Amino acid sequence: MSFIDRIRELDDKYHFINAYAGDEPYGEGLLSGYAVSVKDNVCVKGLESKAGSKILEGYVPPFDATVVVKSRAEGGIIIGKTTQDEFGFGTFNVNTPYKVPLNPHDVERSTGGSSGGAACLTEVADFKHVAISESTGGSISCPASWCGVVGITPTYGRVSRWGLIDYANSLDKIGVMAKTVKEAAMFLGVISGPDKYDSTVLNTPVPDYTQLGSVEGVRIGVPKEYLGKGVDHKVEEQVWGSIKKLESRGASISEISLPHTKYSLSSYYIIAMAEASTNLAKFSGLRYGLQNPIEGDFNQYFSKVRAEGMGDETKRRIILGSFTRMAGYRNAYYLKALKVRTRVIEDFKKAFKEVDVLAAPTMPVVAPRFDEIAELEPIQHYMMDILTVAPNLAGIPMVTVPCGNVDGMPVGLHLMSDHLNEVKALEAAQEVEQG
Amino acid sequence: MNATIGLEIHVHLKTWSKLFCSCTTDIDGKEPNTEVCPICLGYPGSKPKLNKKAVDFGITLALALESNIEPELRFSRKNYFYPDMSKNFQITQYEVPLASGGFLLVDDHRIGITRVHLEEDPAKLTHVGGGITNARETLIDYNRAGMPLVEIVTDPDIESTEEARAFLEKLSLILDHLGVYDPTAEGVLRVDANISIEGGNRVEVKNITGFKNVEKALNYEVIRQKSAKNMGVDIVRETRHYDAGSGITSTLRLKEDEEDYGYIAEPDLVKTNLTEDWIGRMKASMPELPDQRINRLELQYGIPRFQASIIVRTGLQMSEFFEKSCRLHDDQKEVCNWLVTFLLKSLNYEDMSLSESKVTPETFVEILELISEGTISNRLAKELIKDYVKTGKSPRKIVEEKNLGLLSEEELGKIVVSVVNEFPQAVEDYRGGKSKAAEYLIGQVLRRIRARATANDVRRLVLEELD
Numbered sequence: 001m002s003f004i005d006r007i008r009e010l011d012d013k014y015h016f017i018n019a020y021a022g023d024e025p026y027g028e029g030l031l032s033g034y035a036v037s038v039k040d041n042v043c044v045k046g047l048e049s050k051a052g053s054k055i056l057e058g059y060v061p062p063f064d065a066t067v068v069v070k071s072r073a074e075g076g077i078i079i080g081k082t083t084q085d086e087f088g089f090g091t092f093n094v095n096t097p098y099k100v101p102l103n104p105h106d107v108e109r110s111t112g113g114s115s116g117g118a119a120c121l122t123e124v125a126d127f128k129h130v131a132i133s134e135s136t137g138g139s140i141s142c143p144a145s146w147c148g149v150v151g152i153t154p155t156y157g158r159v160s161r162w163g164l165i166d167y168a169n170s171l172d173k174i175g176v177m178a179k180t181v182k183e184a185a186m187f188l189g190v191i192s193g194p195d196k197y198d199s200t201v202l203n204t205p206v207p208d209y210t211q212l213g214s215v216e217g218v219r220i221g222v223p224k225e226y227l228g229k230g231v232d233h234k235v236e237e238q239v240w241g242s243i244k245k246l247e248s249r250g251a252s253i254s255e256i257s258l259p260h261t262k263y264s265l266s267s268y269y270i271i272a273m274a275e276a277s278t279n280l281a282k283f284s285g286l287r288y289g290l291q292n293p294i295e296g297d298f299n300q301y302f303s304k305v306r307a308e309g310m311g312d313e314t315k316r317r318i319i320l321g322s323f324t325r326m327a328g329y330r331n332a333y334y335l336k337a338l339k340v341r342t343r344v345i346e347d348f349k350k351a352f353k354e355v356d357v358l359a360a361p362t363m364p365v366v367a368p369r370f371d372e373i374a375e376l377e378p379i380q381h382y383m384m385d386i387l388t389v390a391p392n393l394a395g396i397p398m399v400t401v402p403c404g405n406v407d408g409m410p411v412g413l414h415l416m417s418d419h420l421n422e423v424k425a426l427e428a429a430q431e432v433e434q435g
Numbered sequence: 436m437n438a439t440i441g442l443e444i445h446v447h448l449k450t451w452s453k454l455f456c457s458c459t460t461d462i463d464g465k466e467p468n469t470e471v472c473p474i475c476l477g478y479p480g481s482k483p484k485l486n487k488k489a490v491d492f493g494i495t496l497a498l499a500l501e502s503n504i505e506p507e508l509r510f511s512r513k514n515y516f517y518p519d520m521s522k523n524f525q526i527t528q529y530e531v532p533l534a535s536g537g538f539l540l541v542d543d544h545r546i547g548i549t550r551v552h553l554e555e556d557p558a559k560l561t562h563v564g565g566g567i568t569n570a571r572e573t574l575i576d577y578n579r580a581g582m583p584l585v586e587i588v589t590d591p592d593i594e595s596t597e598e599a600r601a602f603l604e605k606l607s608l609i610l611d612h613l614g615v616y617d618p619t620a621e622g623v624l625r626v627d628a629n630i631s632i633e634g635g636n637r638v639e640v641k642n643i644t645g646f647k648n649v650e651k652a653l654n655y656e657v658i659r660q661k662s663a664k665n666m667g668v669d670i671v672r673e674t675r676h677y678d679a680g681s682g683i684t685s686t687l688r689l690k691e692d693e694e695d696y697g698y699i700a701e702p703d704l705v706k707t708n709l710t711e712d713w714i715g716r717m718k719a720s721m722p723e724l725p726d727q728r729i730n731r732l733e734l735q736y737g738i739p740r741f742q743a744s745i746i747v748r749t750g751l752q753m754s755e756f757f758e759k760s761c762r763l764h765d766d767q768k769e770v771c772n773w774l775v776t777f778l779l780k781s782l783n784y785e786d787m788s789l790s791e792s793k794v795t796p797e798t799f800v801e802i803l804e805l806i807s808e809g810t811i812s813n814r815l816a817k818e819l820i821k822d823y824v825k826t827g828k829s830p831r832k833i834v835e836e837k838n839l840g841l842l843s844e845e846e847l848g849k850i851v852v853s854v855v856n857e858f859p860q861a862v863e864d865y866r867g868g869k870s871k872a873a874e875y876l877i878g879q880v881l882r883r884i885r886a887r888a889t890a891n892d893v894r895r896l897v898l899e900e901l902d
Contacts, residue, residue, distance in 0.1 A: 043480035051479070061480055063473055161703075165479040169702035198482050199705050274699050278512050281523035282477050289479075298518045298573075325514075325697040334699060 003035045003079055003127060010124050014107070015099040016117035019048045020080040027075030030190055035129045036076040037121050040084050042132055042174065043163040044068050051165040052084040052096040052114075055309030056289040065163020066198070067132050067174050067191040074190045076130070082117030086311045087276065088136050088167040090114050091384045092373050093143065095313040100370075104147060105409055109367040112143035115177070119143030119151070122177045130187040131177040136167045137268055138388025140175045141400040145362035145412025148402045150184045150429065151177045155419045156395030157202040159188075160195035168275035169200075171268075171392060181401060181430040185209035188422065204420055212427045215249050220428065221256035221355030226387055231364040238404035238411040239361045242432045246359070249431055256355060258347040263340045264390035269382060270324050270337035271393075277321025280314065316378065345394045352418040357428050360387060362400040362412035387414065397422040401429040436657040440599050441549075441591035442649075443627040445584045446610060447556070448492045449617045454555045454583035455483030455526065463621050467576035475555075475581030477521035482703045485510075489553055489583040490707065492615040493533045494717045496585055497551045499609050499724055502537030508553075508709055510701040515694055518573060519557035521580050527554035529698045533709075539589075539609075540726075541602050547590030556582035559622075567676055567687075585615075591629065596653040599628070603646045604748070608725045611751040618750075619790065628653055632660045635670030640684050643677045652677040656684055728754055736761055738771040745775050752789045753779075759796035764803050773803060777817060781824035793827020801830040810840050814886040842887050844896075851896045854879045865901055873897060 004020065011017045018040045026032070038044055041051035043061035045068075050056035068078060085095040093116025094100050101120040103109040111120045115133035122131045122144070133140045135153040144151025153175040161172055174191065178184035192206040222243060227236055247253045285291050285305030292305050310318075324333035351358060364387060391398050396416055403413035413432055417424040450460055456474035473481040490508060497504050511529035537548035558580040564571030587606065593599050607624060610616045616623055626643045630653060638660065643652045660670050675684040688694075723731070725747050732743035732754070746757050757774055761767045778799065782792060802820060805811045811819065811834055819839065823830050834840050842850070854876055855862055864872035880893050 049480070056479065059479060061473075061478065063478075063480070065480060162482055163480040166703075170700075197484065198703075199484055200703065275702055278514050278524050278697070278699060281514060281516065282479070282521065284516070284523060286518070287476060287478075287521070299516065302516065322514075322697060325699050327695045327697075330697070338700075 003077065006127060007035070007079060007121070010121070014102050014104060014120050014124055016082050016101040016111075016120040018050065018052070018081045018083050018098050018117070021047050021078045024072075024077045026077065027072065029074030029076075030186055031071060031074040031076030031130070033128050034076050035079045035125070035127060036071045036132060037079055037082045037118060037129065038065075038068060038132045039115050039118050039134050040081040041088060041134060041165040041167070042067060043165065044078055044081065047078075047081065049081060049165065050289070051088070052086045052098055053283075053310065053314065054097045054290060055283045055285075055306065056165070057309070059289045061163070063163065065174075066160035066195045068163065070191050070193075071132065076190075082115070082121055082131065082133075084117060084139075085114035086314050087165070087280070088114040088134065088139050089276075089313045089317055091138070091142055091381055092368070093117070094370070094373060095311055097311065103367050103409075106367070106369075108371075109369050109409065110146065110373060112146035112363070112367060114139040114143075116143045118177050119147035119149055122149040122179060123147040125179070129178075130183055132174060132191070133177050134164060134172060134174050135392060136171045136173075136272060137392045138385045140177065141362045141388050141398060141412065141414060142385070144177050145400045145402070145414075146367035146410065148410030148412075149177050149179055150181050150402070150433070151175065151400045151412075152184050152188050152422070152426070153392065153398045154188060154192065154422055155202070155397045157200050158192050158397070158420065158422070160191075160193075160198040160201050162195055162197035166275075166279040168272040169279070170275060171272055171395075173392075173395075181212075181399070181426060181433050182210060184399075185212065185426050202420070207423060209422060209426060212423065212430050215246055215251040215428050215431045218246075218251045218357060218424065218428065219355040220246055220251045220253050220357050220359050221351055222253065222359055223258045223261070223351070224255050225258050225261040226360035230383075230386065231361055232366070232406070234406040235361050235363075235365060235411050238406060239359075239413055242403035242413045243359050245435075246428060246431055251428070254355065256351050256358065258344075258351060258390065260340065260343045260347050261390055264344050264393055265382065265386055267337040267340035267344065268385075268389040268393045269320075270333050271341060273317045273321030274325045274334045274337075275321070277318045277325070280310075280318055283309070285309070313378070341393050344390055348391070348394045348396055348416075348418070356417065356421075356424045358391075358416040359428070360414045360416075362414040363387065366406050366409035366411060391416045395419065397425055399425040399429040401432050403432055436596045436654055437594060437632075438596065438653070438657050438660075439591050439631050440593035440596070440653065441629040442587075442589045442593065442599060442602065443629075444587045444589075444603070444606065445556075445625045445627075446587070446616050447620060447623045448489050448583040448585055448615055450486055450488045450492065450583050452486055452488075453581035454486050454489050454553065455581055458581065460582055462578040462582070465578055467574070467578060470578045471580070475521065476577055483526060483701070485704055485707065486583060490533075490709075491717060492583075492613070493551065493553050493585050494709065494714060495613050495721060496587075496610070496615055497534030497537065498714075498718060498721060499613055500534075500537035500539055500548045500551060500587070502534035502548055502551055504534045504709055504714055505531050506709055507531070508533060508707040510553075510704045511698045512701050513696045513698055515696055517557070518575060519560050519580075521558065521577060525555060525557060526701050526704070527586075528552035539602065539605060541598060541605055544592075544594075544598070546592045546602055549588040549590050550586075551588075552586050554584050554586060556580065556584045566678060596650055596657060599653055600646055600650045603649060605725070607646070608748060608750070612722055612724055612728070614722060628656075630656050630660075632657060632664065632670070635660050635664060636672040638670065638672065639674045640677050641674060641687065644679065648677070648679050651682055652684060655682060659684070732757070736767045736771065738768060742771050742775045745779070746771070749779065750789065756789060756796055756799070760800050763796055764800040766803065766807070769803055770800070773820075774799070777820045778824065781821050784821070785824055787824070792824055794824060798823070798827070798829050805830060805834060810834060812841060812886045812889060815839050818886075839887065841889075842884060844892075847884070847888050847892060848896055850883055851880055851893070851900050854883065855897070855900050862901065873901060876901070
């Protein structure tokens with residue numbers, strides 16, 4: 001049975017593919033023999049790439065994302081596009097007119113989002129597979145932890161965003177998922193590094209992420225703001241269990257404070273929505289994606305296409321995002337959010353003077369049931385990101401690694417390190433993985 | 436006409452490629468939508484990449500306009516929905532421009548330069564079956580999308596429509612000297628003007644292409660505003676559109692409907708440090724500016740200042756033409772006289788610019804050589820130059836073809852003899868003591884030879900023949 005046949009079989013059951021790629025030749029390199037799945041918002045030349053949105057239905061990019069080019073160069077085989085929340089707007093991968101992926105551990109539950117399809121496929125794959133995924137505020141860590149796989153969100157600027165259909169450019173990071181820390185780390189090494197097509201990529205050389213040492217002598221900090229209220233105590237227990245394990249392997253554990261945590265959620269959503277609302281303006285039913293017969297004037301035409309092609313959450317974010325940057329509100333919202341972001345970064349910078357790695361639960365609860373999600377207000381959706389948005393806002397690298405189960409559902413440990421110091425978080429993750 | 440005027444001038448920079456992608460800027464006459472790529476079309480997944488050459492040009496211009504250059508170059512997104520925008524936002528500069536606080540002297544009047552900034556041009560719209568408000572359909576050509584623009588914003592220091600034109604002429608001369616724009620390209624210079632008269636509100640007129648239209652549009656506006664004032668009608672604060680076809684302005688939107696562009700920082704472009712070193716390099720490679728050139732021409736060639744000024748103001752090509760001609764011909768004052776008095780006049784008469792004509796310094800100095808070596812008379816040379824400008828043919832060749840050279844003593848003698856024979860009465864009168872009769876005969880000869888000999892030679896030979 002070929003990759004594709006097996007994936008189709010699994011997809012029928014768990015619903016994670018938006019578009020299948022054609023056959024590709026086997027190649028040589030670090031990814032030789034690996035199937036590489038690509039989140040729907042990362043462009044693959046000749047393959048419909050719609051970022052989970054109807055307004056981009058039929059958009060076939062005329063170019064490959066840099067991460068796709070780099071994956072193929074190491075022998076990886078692109079197998080298709082994985083489902084996601086529309087443009088990445090969501091925590092449960094339910095905000096999409098396309099497939100809603102099902103959690104492999106309980107199909108009544110969410111995979112998490114927005115990279116839900118990537119996490120789902122990574123968990124169910126019984127062949128060599130790595131996933132190209134993407135995070136703006138937690139879209140790698142959340143689904144990876146809920147599906148029980150390893151997810152790496154690298155430092156902002158470590159991986160080229162050329163070919164990524166933007167959500168919020170100053171926050172978007174392409175990252176990876178895999179079954180093991182070693183595979184994820186290897187794959188991160190493949191896609192990282194400078195790229196002439198993305199000015200925001202850092203020029204720093206890429207270390208060998210597979211050369212991981214022990215945690216002997218590593219200082220681990222546990223942010224007090226990330227535990228307690230709002231975090232399920234059973235989840236917390238699992239997390240503490242793995243932190244203690246790290247201590248037993250020679251790491252030192254201390255409590256640390258990130259005082260601006262409580263402002264990070266507001267700052268994050270303001271910046272993300274402000275940028276998103278400008279990014280989404282280009283989708284007007286001209287040139288590519290959803291098109292209607294030309295009727296009325298330009299304003300009437302594009303308003304109708306957008307009304308049809310965009311989901312509720314997308315419209316909500318356009319309205320909120322436009323509001324935060326309007327004259328008269330811009331100072332109070334958009335510009336203030338940028339200032340708060342600086343404070344959040346300072347929090348982390350200060351913390352990383354005292355410790356090497358921060359450890360916390362990735363998500364405050366295990367994957368919720370679809371019927372529970374339906375009951376949540378939009379603000380409760382946003383609250384779910386409370387543990388992941390601050391490190392995403394700061395652009396620091398983070399790794400989620402499975403650290404146990406609660407009621408049969410996986411729990412993830414979130415390990416964060418300083419900018420460009422992915423290795424430290426990966427070392428701790430590998431130690432946890434080895435049990 | 437007196438008014439208070441501030442201008443926003445958009446100029447296409449003459450880089451090889453567009454501002455944020457590698458598409459060519461050579462788009463004149465190209466099939467629509469052929470010089471495009473995912474970046475200038477704003478395709479999902481594409482990212483802009485700053486063209487450093489455009490920054491070089493921007494710095495050079497800012498220096499020429501005595502502006503203060505900011506240490507960091509940043510871009511913003513200006514957000515509005517319009518069909519000429521591939522992304523429905525324009526990448527431009529907002530809070531911090533490339534440079535600010537400069538000035539330009541126009542006949543000793545200091546016009547403040549508020550800011551100089553870089554931005555991308557939107558696509559070009561062609562309205563079919565009507566104007567901007569009532570077209571049946573509108574065609575979009577994205578070849579122009581992403582073309583590098585520099586925007587120059589003046590303080591409201593301009594005091595008349597004539598001064599607005601003089602300002603623009605001087606600015607374009609500077610742009611030309613700096614080599615940052617191509618004055619012959621289509622729509623290379625576009626202007627939005629803010630204009631008010633005493634007691635009235637400020638009115639913005641958008642979309643004026645070319646200097647002549649600026650003066651026309653502004654004159655129209657001043658007259659419109661003055662007559663409104665005379666009739667006791669309020670001049671409301673608004674944005675008006677200039678239609679070059681009809682030469683009139685019409686309301687586009689009122690001030691209350693002013694758009695809110697919801698600017699944010701462009702997150703796909705990092706800040707670019709405009710280092711001392713970079714600016715220093717631009718300063719060091721700064722070409723000569725028009726005012727400096729006028730001074731130099733005056734000193735170096737010993738020509739009157741007003742002539743140096745005319746040569747330089749005509750355009751960079753004319754100065755180059757003059758200097759090259761001076762290298763080819765020793766009498767530089769003569770070069771200057773002939774160029775300013777006759778060459779320019781003939782070009783104007785033919786309504787041709789230097790580049791449109793086929794004249795060259797090499798062929799131009801032939802005229803001066805023909806005079807100084809005695810092949811043609813001054814008067815015939817003045818005739819010849821018209822033909823020369825029109826056709827671009829070598830003057831020496833024209834002289835040969837049209838037989839315009841001076842006559843030899845022998846040829847002239849033959850004509851004198853034939854005229855004397857033709858008018859026996861005049862000869863008799865002369866010999867009878869009427870010396871005026873000789874003048875009649877000289878006149879007859881001159882008429883026959885049409886400036887192919889000097890009057891002195893003709894007089895000498897006629898008198899010799901008579902005596």
